[in-house]
Amino acid sequence: GAGVSQSPSNKVTEKGKDVELRCDPISGHTALYWYRQSLGQGLEFLIYFQGNSAPDKSGLPSDRFSAERTGGSVSTLTIQRTQQEDSAVYLCASSLGQRNTIYFGEGSWLTVV
Protein backbone atom coordinates (compact mmCIF):
# COMPACT_ATOMS: atom_id res chain seq x y z
CA GLY A 1 0.00 0.00 0.00
CA ALA A 2 0.88 3.64 -0.14
CA GLY A 3 1.54 3.95 3.56
CA VAL A 4 1.12 2.33 6.93
CA SER A 5 -2.56 1.93 7.69
CA GLN A 6 -3.99 1.61 11.18
CA SER A 7 -7.47 0.86 12.40
CA PRO A 8 -9.50 1.94 14.18
CA SER A 9 -8.49 5.59 14.20
CA ASN A 10 -10.30 6.10 17.46
CA LYS A 11 -11.61 3.62 19.99
CA VAL A 12 -13.48 4.27 23.20
CA THR A 13 -13.85 1.24 25.43
CA GLU A 14 -15.00 0.47 28.91
CA LYS A 15 -12.51 -0.48 31.57
CA GLY A 16 -12.05 -4.23 31.67
CA LYS A 17 -12.88 -4.85 28.02
CA ASP A 18 -10.41 -6.26 25.50
CA VAL A 19 -9.37 -4.26 22.44
CA GLU A 20 -7.61 -5.12 19.19
CA LEU A 21 -5.69 -2.60 17.14
CA ARG A 22 -4.69 -3.40 13.59
CA CYS A 23 -1.73 -2.34 11.50
CA ASP A 24 -1.17 -2.86 7.78
CA PRO A 25 2.48 -2.07 7.01
CA ILE A 26 3.87 -0.84 3.73
CA SER A 27 4.04 -3.70 1.26
CA GLY A 28 7.44 -5.37 1.28
CA HIS A 29 8.52 -3.97 4.63
CA THR A 30 9.94 -6.72 6.80
CA ALA A 31 10.18 -4.76 10.03
CA LEU A 32 7.15 -3.64 12.04
CA TYR A 33 7.05 -1.64 15.25
CA TRP A 34 4.41 -0.74 17.81
CA TYR A 35 4.83 2.34 20.00
CA ARG A 36 2.60 3.97 22.58
CA GLN A 37 2.35 7.69 23.20
CA SER A 38 0.50 9.21 26.11
CA LEU A 39 -0.76 12.78 25.83
CA GLY A 40 2.13 15.22 25.55
CA GLN A 41 4.73 12.51 26.06
CA GLY A 42 7.39 10.82 23.96
CA LEU A 43 7.07 7.49 22.19
CA GLU A 44 7.32 4.36 24.29
CA PHE A 45 8.60 1.29 22.46
CA LEU A 46 6.32 -1.72 22.81
CA ILE A 47 7.29 -4.49 20.38
CA TYR A 48 9.32 -5.07 17.21
CA PHE A 49 8.91 -7.71 14.51
CA GLN A 50 11.64 -8.44 11.96
CA GLY A 51 10.99 -11.02 9.29
CA ASN A 52 10.70 -14.52 10.71
CA SER A 53 12.77 -13.77 13.79
CA ALA A 54 11.30 -13.95 17.26
CA PRO A 55 9.77 -10.56 18.09
CA ASP A 56 11.39 -8.21 20.58
CA LYS A 57 8.70 -7.90 23.24
CA SER A 58 10.85 -6.08 25.75
CA GLY A 59 8.69 -2.95 25.75
CA LEU A 60 5.33 -4.54 26.50
CA PRO A 61 4.25 -3.03 29.84
CA SER A 62 2.37 -6.05 31.19
CA ASP A 63 1.06 -9.48 30.28
CA ARG A 64 -2.24 -7.84 29.32
CA PHE A 65 -0.49 -6.68 26.16
CA SER A 66 0.27 -8.99 23.26
CA ALA A 67 0.89 -8.66 19.55
CA GLU A 68 1.13 -10.94 16.61
CA ARG A 69 2.08 -10.57 12.99
CA THR A 70 0.49 -12.95 10.55
CA GLY A 71 2.21 -13.98 7.35
CA GLY A 72 4.89 -11.38 7.86
CA SER A 73 2.44 -8.59 7.08
CA VAL A 74 -0.57 -7.44 9.10
CA SER A 75 -0.10 -7.05 12.84
CA THR A 76 -2.62 -6.94 15.66
CA LEU A 77 -1.94 -5.45 19.07
CA THR A 78 -4.28 -6.82 21.73
CA ILE A 79 -4.87 -5.27 25.12
CA GLN A 80 -6.81 -7.43 27.55
CA ARG A 81 -8.79 -6.15 30.51
CA THR A 82 -8.09 -2.54 29.61
CA GLN A 83 -7.27 -0.03 32.32
CA GLN A 84 -7.58 3.76 32.26
CA GLU A 85 -3.80 4.12 32.13
CA ASP A 86 -3.87 2.29 28.79
CA SER A 87 -5.43 5.40 27.22
CA ALA A 88 -2.96 6.65 24.63
CA VAL A 89 -2.22 6.81 20.94
CA TYR A 90 -0.86 3.51 19.66
CA LEU A 91 1.44 4.05 16.70
CA CYS A 92 2.54 1.42 14.23
CA ALA A 93 5.52 1.80 11.92
CA SER A 94 7.28 -0.29 9.32
CA SER A 95 10.59 -0.31 7.49
CA LEU A 96 12.63 -2.32 5.01
CA GLY A 97 14.69 -3.63 7.88
CA GLN A 98 17.15 -2.65 10.50
CA ARG A 99 18.99 0.64 10.12
CA ASN A 100 16.44 1.95 7.66
CA THR A 101 14.00 4.79 7.87
CA ILE A 102 10.74 3.78 9.50
CA TYR A 103 7.38 5.05 8.33
CA PHE A 104 4.52 5.67 10.72
CA GLY A 105 0.80 5.23 10.48
CA GLU A 106 -1.54 7.87 11.83
CA GLY A 107 -2.13 5.94 15.01
CA SER A 108 -5.07 4.52 16.92
CA TRP A 109 -6.34 6.74 19.73
CA LEU A 110 -7.55 4.55 22.59
CA THR A 111 -9.64 5.97 25.39
CA VAL A 112 -10.57 3.73 28.30
CA VAL A 113 -13.50 5.05 30.35
Next chain:
Amino acid sequence: SQQGEEDPQALSIQEGENATMNCSYKTSINNLQWYRQNSGRGLVHLILIRSNEREKHSGRLRVTLDTSKKSSSLLITASRAADTASYFCATDAGTDKLIFGTGTRLQVFP
Protein backbone atom coordinates in the same frame (compact mmCIF):
# COMPACT_ATOMS: atom_id res chain seq x y z
CA SER B 1 13.69 3.79 29.50
CA GLN B 2 14.33 6.56 27.01
CA GLN B 3 17.51 6.36 24.96
CA GLY B 4 17.37 9.96 23.82
CA GLU B 5 16.66 13.17 25.60
CA GLU B 6 15.83 16.34 23.68
CA ASP B 7 16.66 19.80 24.87
CA PRO B 8 14.88 22.13 25.24
CA GLN B 9 11.52 20.54 26.02
CA ALA B 10 9.77 23.53 24.49
CA LEU B 11 10.91 26.36 22.23
CA SER B 12 9.05 29.46 21.06
CA ILE B 13 10.42 31.70 18.31
CA GLN B 14 9.30 34.22 15.71
CA GLU B 15 9.03 33.43 12.02
CA GLY B 16 12.32 33.93 10.27
CA GLU B 17 14.42 33.00 13.28
CA ASN B 18 16.46 29.82 13.47
CA ALA B 19 15.46 26.99 15.78
CA THR B 20 18.01 24.65 17.33
CA MET B 21 17.11 21.46 19.15
CA ASN B 22 19.55 19.09 20.80
CA CYS B 23 19.43 15.39 21.45
CA SER B 24 21.62 13.36 23.79
CA TYR B 25 21.73 9.58 23.89
CA LYS B 26 23.32 6.97 26.08
CA THR B 27 24.72 4.06 24.07
CA SER B 28 26.58 3.51 20.82
CA ILE B 29 24.48 3.87 17.71
CA ASN B 30 24.49 2.92 14.04
CA ASN B 31 22.43 5.92 13.04
CA LEU B 32 20.32 8.72 14.45
CA GLN B 33 17.10 9.99 12.96
CA TRP B 34 14.95 13.07 13.44
CA TYR B 35 11.17 12.99 13.14
CA ARG B 36 8.43 15.58 13.23
CA GLN B 37 4.97 15.10 14.71
CA ASN B 38 1.95 17.30 14.18
CA SER B 39 -1.01 17.21 16.52
CA GLY B 40 0.02 14.06 18.35
CA ARG B 41 -0.55 11.70 15.43
CA GLY B 42 1.78 10.01 12.95
CA LEU B 43 5.43 10.95 12.78
CA VAL B 44 7.14 12.09 9.61
CA HIS B 45 10.75 11.21 8.95
CA LEU B 46 12.97 14.25 8.42
CA ILE B 47 16.56 13.10 8.15
CA LEU B 48 18.84 10.17 8.99
CA ILE B 49 22.50 10.61 9.86
CA ARG B 50 24.81 7.63 10.15
CA SER B 51 27.36 7.20 12.90
CA ASN B 52 30.25 7.88 10.52
CA GLU B 53 28.74 11.18 9.36
CA ARG B 54 29.19 14.50 11.14
CA GLU B 55 26.76 16.77 9.33
CA LYS B 56 23.86 16.45 6.95
CA HIS B 57 21.60 18.95 5.19
CA SER B 58 18.12 18.72 3.78
CA GLY B 59 16.52 21.96 2.61
CA ARG B 60 16.24 24.24 5.65
CA LEU B 61 17.31 21.43 7.97
CA ARG B 62 20.84 20.88 9.21
CA VAL B 63 21.72 17.98 11.46
CA THR B 64 25.01 17.43 13.22
CA LEU B 65 26.21 14.37 15.07
CA ASP B 66 28.99 14.17 17.64
CA THR B 67 29.46 10.54 18.60
CA SER B 68 32.18 11.39 21.13
CA LYS B 69 29.65 13.46 23.08
CA LYS B 70 26.73 11.21 22.18
CA SER B 71 24.74 14.17 20.97
CA SER B 72 23.04 15.55 17.88
CA SER B 73 21.47 18.84 16.96
CA LEU B 74 18.73 19.79 14.54
CA LEU B 75 18.79 23.30 13.13
CA ILE B 76 15.80 24.70 11.25
CA THR B 77 16.75 27.89 9.45
CA ALA B 78 14.38 30.73 8.55
CA SER B 79 11.55 29.11 10.47
CA ARG B 80 7.92 29.36 9.37
CA ALA B 81 4.67 29.09 11.27
CA ALA B 82 4.14 25.75 9.50
CA ASP B 83 7.22 24.37 11.28
CA THR B 84 5.23 24.37 14.53
CA ALA B 85 5.30 20.76 15.70
CA SER B 86 7.05 18.37 18.05
CA TYR B 87 10.45 17.10 16.99
CA PHE B 88 11.92 13.81 18.13
CA CYS B 89 15.30 12.18 17.75
CA ALA B 90 15.52 8.41 17.55
CA THR B 91 18.44 6.04 17.77
CA ASP B 92 18.90 2.35 17.18
CA ALA B 93 21.06 1.96 20.30
CA GLY B 94 23.14 -0.53 18.34
CA THR B 95 20.16 -2.88 18.09
CA ASP B 96 17.36 -3.39 15.59
CA LYS B 97 14.72 -1.33 17.34
CA LEU B 98 14.37 2.44 17.23
CA ILE B 99 14.14 4.26 20.54
CA PHE B 100 12.74 7.78 20.66
CA GLY B 101 13.60 10.73 22.82
CA THR B 102 11.17 12.83 24.77
CA GLY B 103 10.73 15.47 22.08
CA THR B 104 10.95 19.23 21.70
CA ARG B 105 7.75 21.20 21.18
CA LEU B 106 8.46 24.02 18.75
CA GLN B 107 6.09 26.96 18.41
CA VAL B 108 6.77 29.44 15.61
CA PHE B 109 4.78 32.66 15.85
CA PRO B 110 3.87 34.57 12.68
